[in-house]
Amino acid sequence: MQKKIFCVYLQCRMEKLNYKVYPGHIGDIIYNHISKNAWMKWLTYQTKLINEKKLNMTKKKDIFFLEKEMINFLFKNNKI
DSSP states (O other): OOOEEEETTTTEEEEBOSSOOSOHHHHHHHHHHOBHHHHHHHHHHHHHHHHHTTOOTTSHHHHHHHHHHHHHHHHTTOOO
């Protein structure tokens, strides 16, 4: 039986992630409040952002930008 959580992105009970997908405190929040389905939607959008904005994931400013976009995408108006 799959563990379910209330996904704040999709606003319903969905299957929980199998493991922590992001480090640190933000990773803990994602693991406990974001479903697999929502995470897959983020990964698709993340790929689009990286390609369209030509982000370089070795540059700190691009990593910071993508992290900010991830928080905005997954949590919209929710405070984390």
